[in-house]
Amino acid sequence: MPRQPAEYGTQMADNSEYTERLREIMTRTIFGMWRLAAALTLLATALLAHHSFGAEYDATKPVTLTGVITKIDWTNPHSFFFIDVKDDKGGVANWKLEGYPPSVLSRTGWKKDVTMKVGDTVTVFGWHARDGSNWAHSRQVTFADGKKLFFGPPAGTGDGGNTPAVEVSK
Amino acid sequence: MTRGLAVAAVIALLPATVPAQTPARPKTAAKSSSKAAASKGVPRASDGKPDLTGVWQGGSERPGSWEEANTGAGVGGTGTDPTAAAAPSSNDRPAGREGAPYQPWAAQKVLDSFNKRAIDDPTSRCLPSGIPRIVMLGLFPQQIIQTPKQIVMLYEYMNVFRVVPLNAKHPDDLIPAYMGNSVAHWDGDTLVVDVTGFNDKTWLSGTGTFHSDELHITERYTRVSKDRINYEVTMEDPKVLTKPWILHSSLMLREGTRLQEYVCAENNLAPDNYELLLKEGAKITRQ
Numbered sequence: 001m002p003r004q005p006a007e008y009g010t011q012m013a014d015n016s017e018y019t020e021r022l023r024e025i026m027t028r029t030i031f032g033m034w035r036l037a038a039a040l041t042l043l044a045t046a047l048l049a050h051h052s053f054g055a056e057y058d059a060t061k062p063v064t065l066t067g068v069i070t071k072i073d074w075t076n077p078h079s080f081f082f083i084d085v086k087d088d089k090g091g092v093a094n095w096k097l098e099g100y101p102p103s104v105l106s107r108t109g110w111k112k113d114v115t116m117k118v119g120d121t122v123t124v125f126g127w128h129a130r131d132g133s134n135w136a137h138s139r140q141v142t143f144a145d146g147k148k149l150f151f152g153p154p155a156g157t158g159d160g161g162n163t164p165a166v167e168v169s170k
Numbered sequence: 171m172t173r174g175l176a177v178a179a180v181i182a183l184l185p186a187t188v189p190a191q192t193p194a195r196p197k198t199a200a201k202s203s204s205k206a207a208a209s210k211g212v213p214r215a216s217d218g219k220p221d222l223t224g225v226w227q228g229g230s231e232r233p234g235s236w237e238e239a240n241t242g243a244g245v246g247g248t249g250t251d252p253t254a255a256a257a258p259s260s261n262d263r264p265a266g267r268e269g270a271p272y273q274p275w276a277a278q279k280v281l282d283s284f285n286k287r288a289i290d291d292p293t294s295r296c297l298p299s300g301i302p303r304i305v306m307l308g309l310f311p312q313q314i315i316q317t318p319k320q321i322v323m324l325y326e327y328m329n330v331f332r333v334v335p336l337n338a339k340h341p342d343d344l345i346p347a348y349m350g351n352s353v354a355h356w357d358g359d360t361l362v363v364d365v366t367g368f369n370d371k372t373w374l375s376g377t378g379t380f381h382s383d384e385l386h387i388t389e390r391y392t393r394v395s396k397d398r399i400n401y402e403v404t405m406e407d408p409k410v411l412t413k414p415w416i417l418h419s420s421l422m423l424r425e426g427t428r429l430q431e432y433v434c435a436e437n438n439l440a441p442d443n444y445e446l447l448l449k450e451g452a453k454i455t456r457q
Contacts, residue, residue, distance in 0.1 A: 051294035161262030165376030167269035
């Protein structure tokens with residue numbers, strides 16, 4: 001029987017079976033996403049810019065955050081937004097999320113000051129910064145009404161991909 | 171019929187920045203099929219030459235408006251379908267493309283940049299991305315304005331431009347430049363652009379693909395249909411390459427798209443972030 005998130009939340013703390021199950025699911029998810037990202041990169045043909053998301057963010061560390069928007073910067077070369085995320089102990093951490101520049105956001109369906117505003121609650125999927133601080137590359141934003149938009153490019157964008165431009169002799 | 175026309179009229183009035191979730195615009199198939207030959211026709215300028223004027227998207231082969239052509243994966247992952255194949259960046263080597271013909275010492279330097287995950291990319295410091303990289307990238311549109319005596323090429327990315335005189339010689343007092351110096355002539359229906367006068371501060375196509383100030387580029391723009399320009403570029407650089415490096419790509423017409431401002435220096439955090447991560451001991455490099 002499918003379990004609801006709340007059910008996991010109430011049973012996990014004192015049930016090692018569920019903890020193990022959750023760990024297994026997370027491992028599978030992360031491994032699956034890694035394989036998916038690799039497959040997508042191989043399939044791809046089109047080109048974009050800008051500089052290296054892959055240098056700053058770890059494609060093996062996906063992160064999903066739900067929080068309240070505190071600030072939005074539509075700036076070049078990349079845009080940012082900030083969200084307050086509550087933790088289990090009642091604390092609040094402010095996260096910085098990086099994504100596309102304004103012109104690309106506008107061509108991707110975003111409207112400045114309309115699509116997402118300070119005070120809105122959103123869920124963001126992306127990848128954690130390589131230093132492990134509260135900083136991530138945002139990919140998909142899910143709004144309260146369920147609508148989804150991409151705020152940033154796929155994992156690893158700009159880091160050189162899977163194959164160098166030159167042949168490597170070993 | 172009337173209803174169809176009304177729908178078409180409403181659709182035609184939609185702004186260029188309509189949300190990408192909007193279902194693909196129905197093609198006006200009846201009109202285009204009856205004049206299939208004409209719709210495939212290459213527009214001609216008043217002097218009879220193919221007219222390259224328009225807003226174009228590099229790195230794509232899909233016809234249609236920007237929204238139509240980028241609904242699935244979208245260039246740079248800008249589409250609406252999370253499961254669609256994503257696209258690598260202009261730092262990536264496209265699948266199937268043979269390795270760039272660098273001299274061994276130069277190939278090692280290219281590989282070093284790859285292993286550093288492109289943190290030495292000149293564009294990470296907001297410098298112009300040079301040629302042909304800027305022509306072949308697809309995340310940002312480019313615009314061509316053609317007149318009988320000169321052709322102007324405008325690029326949203328980094329907000330740079332090229333003014334290309336026809337049937338002219340390169341000036342003899344060139345100062346090395348990021349975008350070089352371009353002159354052009356018509357070879358039949360193909361616009362041939364000769365570019366020289368480069369500095370050595372840009373990448374050609376892919377992470378680390380540096381060049382010297384002896385770089386000489388020949389571009390061939392052939393508008394093969396209303397929707398498409400075939401782009402061939404030959405890069406010659408005796409200081410770093412073993413032979414001319416030739417790439418083929420295409421530019422797709424994006425009617426309704428407009429170029430926007432891109433002031434890269436506004437909030438460029440990348441260099442400081444790279445420095446911070448390295449200082450903190452974060453693992454960036456591949457090896």
